[in-house]
Amino acid sequence: MNTPHRIVTPMRRVRGLGAARSGTRDFWHQRVTAVAGIPLTIAFMIIVIALMGRGHAAVAQILGSPLVAVVMLLFIVNTAYHMWIGMQEIILDYVHDDRLKLPSLMANTFFVFAVAFASAFAVLKLSFGV
Amino acid sequence: MADPEAPTVDGASRPLSPHLQIYRLTLTMAMSIAHRLTGAALYFGMVLVAWWLIAVAAGPNAYAGLAWFMGSLFGRLILFGYTWALLHHLLGGIRHLIWDTLHGLEPVERERLAAATLVGSIGLTIVIWGIGYLVMGGSR
Numbered sequence: 001m002n003t004p005h006r007i008v009t010p011m012r013r014v015r016g017l018g019a020a021r022s023g024t025r026d027f028w029h030q031r032v033t034a035v036a037g038i039p040l041t042i043a044f045m046i047i048v049i050a051l052m053g054r055g056h057a058a059v060a061q062i063l064g065s066p067l068v069a070v071v072m073l074l075f076i077v078n079t080a081y082h083m084w085i086g087m088q089e090i091i092l093d094y095v096h097d098d099r100l101k102l103p104s105l106m107a108n109t110f111f112v113f114a115v116a117f118a119s120a121f122a123v124l125k126l127s128f129g130v
Numbered sequence: 131m132a133d134p135e136a137p138t139v140d141g142a143s144r145p146l147s148p149h150l151q152i153y154r155l156t157l158t159m160a161m162s163i164a165h166r167l168t169g170a171a172l173y174f175g176m177v178l179v180a181w182w183l184i185a186v187a188a189g190p191n192a193y194a195g196l197a198w199f200m201g202s203l204f205g206r207l208i209l210f211g212y213t214w215a216l217l218h219h220l221l222g223g224i225r226h227l228i229w230d231t232l233h234g235l236e237p238v239e240r241e242r243l244a245a246a247t248l249v250g251s252i253g254l255t256i257v258i259w260g261i262g263y264l265v266m267g268g269s270r
Contacts, residue, residue, distance in 0.1 A: 031230065034223045041220055045258070052262060056190040063186055072183075083173045090170060115176045122183035 026085050033082035040075040047072065064126035072123045080116035084108060161244040165222040168215040175212050213258060218251035 047068060051059050062068055087108045095101040153159065185196040199205045225243045228234050234243050 031227065034227060038220065038224065041216065045216070049258065049262065056186065056193040059193070060186050063183070076179075079176065083169070083176065086169050087173055090166065115180045118180040119176075119183045122180070122187035125187045126183075 026089070030082065030085045030089075033078050033085070036074075036078045037082055040071065040078055043071045044075045060126055063123060064129060066127070069123050069127040073120055076116055076119045076123070080112050084112040087112075157248075158240055158244045161222060161225075161247050164218060164248075165226070168219040168222070171215045172212075172219055175215065178208070178212065210255070210259065214251055214255040217254045217258075218247065221247045221250045221254075 047063075051062060054062075063072065088105060091101065091104045091108060095104050182196060185192040200209060225234075225247050228243065229240075234240060
């Protein structure tokens, strides 16, 4: 006769370990930043279209004006967090080898911080006018 | 998290669920894939936003270089694709938020929403670029 097989389900492995507590955090934050991103992205597109074809002095002045600068900073920070979660989800979906997965997750964080800080710094510099 | 395809105690490897390639391609599926692809493209597209802002902050010379590149045919193609990707991801995101509320999930509704994402993003891209060229006189 066949030897009996033991089936260990994922549920069996985690039962008794307690709640993960943070399992839906990324899911929820992705939705919060998605909702915030609707008006911010529309505002960003309006700003870009309004600046199209203008000379440097006008672009610098408009981007540095308080209202535009604040909207741009909100857009940058919100987008950075949204794309950080999104790329992490893509990596976790397709990269299963730790030797590649962990550096990819790190690179994601580095990239997002670099892009966000560069963008935010530029807006702040224009706004504070140095 | 445990690797879903890791061997169980008895050594058998059990695939848990079939993946994309065994299903017939549907519009909602294609739009789901497009949502992820445009998201990934926009992720790298943020480099352009950072470059733009840094160039403005750096001064007239740096800005002239950026303006030249964006005004070139290659630059315009990138911006055109960027516009579409941004609008598609925006509309696709709204569609997903609607679905999150458990609305629009019936067979006809979900197909309509998926089609609206595609038609809307292409239409809006053309409208925005039309305004750019007709009203604002294109690249100056």
